[in-house]
Amino acid sequence: MKDHLPRKRFGQNFLNSPGVIRKIVAAIAPRPGDLMVEIGPGLAALTEPLLQALDRLHVVEIDRDLIARLKQQFPGDSLTIHEGDALEFDFATLGADLRVVGNLPYNISTPLLFHLATFADRVRDMHFMLQKEVVDRMAAAPGGGDYGRLSVMLQYRFHIERLFIVPPGAFTPAPKVDSAIVRLIPRPAMELNAIDAECFSRVVTTAFSQRRKMLRNTLRDLIAEPALAALGIAPTARAETIAVADYVRLANALAAGK
Numbered sequence: 537m538k539d540h541l542p543r544k545r546f547g548q549n550f551l552n553s554p555g556v557i558r559k560i561v562a563a564i565a566p567r568p569g570d571l572m573v574e575i576g577p578g579l580a581a582l583t584e585p586l587l588q589a590l591d592r593l594h595v596v597e598i599d600r601d602l603i604a605r606l607k608q609q610f611p612g613d614s615l616t617i618h619e620g621d622a623l624e625f626d627f628a629t630l631g632a633d634l635r636v637v638g639n640l641p642y643n644i645s646t647p648l649l650f651h652l653a654t655f656a657d658r659v660r661d662m663h664f665m666l667q668k669e670v671v672d673r674m675a676a677a678p679g680g681g682d683y684g685r686l687s688v689m690l691q692y693r694f695h696i697e698r699l700f701i702v703p704p705g706a707f708t709p710a711p712k713v714d715s716a717i718v719r720l721i722p723r724p725a726m727e728l729n730a731i732d733a734e735c736f737s738r739v740v741t742t743a744f745s746q747r748r749k750m751l752r753n754t755l756r757d758l759i760a761e762p763a764l765a766a767l768g769i770a771p772t773a774r775a776e777t778i779a780v781a782d783y784v785r786l787a788n789a790l791a792a793g794k
C-alpha cells in the first residue's frame with residue numbers, strides 16, 4: 537500500500553478499487569466552485585479524483601505520516617490540509633453551503649456523525665462510507681430492530697439515503713464486514729423543530745434506554761400517561777415504533793411545561 541503501514545487505531549482501510557472509487561465520486565458529483573471538505577483523505581484515493589473536478593478542496597487528517605505525503609503529492613494551493621482530529625474540528629470555520637465527504641474511520645463513526653450533525657445548518661450535503669450496519673441504523677424506519685437513537689437523532693436533522701453497498705475486497709486491508717455509501721441532506725429549517733435540543737436528546741435517550749418497554753413506563757419520570765395520549769402517542773407504544781416527528785412533539789410538550 538504505497539509503503540504506508542495501515543494504522544488500526546486510525547481506522548485505516550484504504551480504497552483500492554478504481555471502479556468503486558469512480559462510483560463514489562459520481563455519487564458525490566463534485567463541481568468547480570463547490571466548497572468541499574473530505575474527512576480522512578488517507579492515501580488520496582478519493583482526494584485525487586475529487587480535486588480533478590473541483591477548484592479546491594479542504595481535508596482533515598490526523599495521521600502525520602499521511603499529512604506529509606499529501607503535502608508532497610499536492611504541492612499547489614488547491615488542497616488545504618487541516619491537521620488534527622475531525623471530532624474536534626470546527627467545520628463552521630470553512631463557511632456555508634458546505635459539502636462534506638469521506639471514507640470515515642469506522643472506530644469513531646457514531647461520535648463523528650453526532651459532531652457533524654451540529655453543523656447541519658451550514659451543510660449542503662454529506663456523503664460517507666461507513667459500515668453497512670451503521671448505515672442501516674442511520675436510515676432505518678420505525679418498527680424494525682435497526683431503528684434507534686442514531687436513526688432518530690440523525691433523521692431529525694437530515695434526510696438519509698443508503699446509495700450502494702461496497703464489499704470488503706474494495707479495501708486494503710479488507711474489513712470484516714460490508715460497507716455502504718450514505719447520503720445525508722439537511723432538512724429545511726423548521727421541517728422538524730425541537731424548541732429545546734437538550735430536551736429532545738433526553739427524551740430520545742430515555743425512550744431507547746429500554747427500547748422494548750412501553751413508553752408510559754420508560755418516560756414515566758418525564759411525562760404522564762394522559763399527556764402522552766393527548767399528544768397522539770399511544771402510552772402502550774414502544775420507543776422503536778414511534779416516528780421522529782412524535783419525538784419532536786414529545787420534547788416540545790416537555791420543554792413547554794418546564
Ligand code: SAM
Nearest residue numbers: 546549550551576577578581598621622639641
Ligand atoms: N480516504 C481514504 C480512502 O478512502 O482510501 C482513507 C480512508 S480510511 C477508512 C480513514 C482515514 O481517516 C485515514 O486516513 C485515517 O488516518 C483518518 N482518520 C482516522 N481518525 C481520524 C480523525 N479522528 N480525524 C481525522 N482523520 C482521521
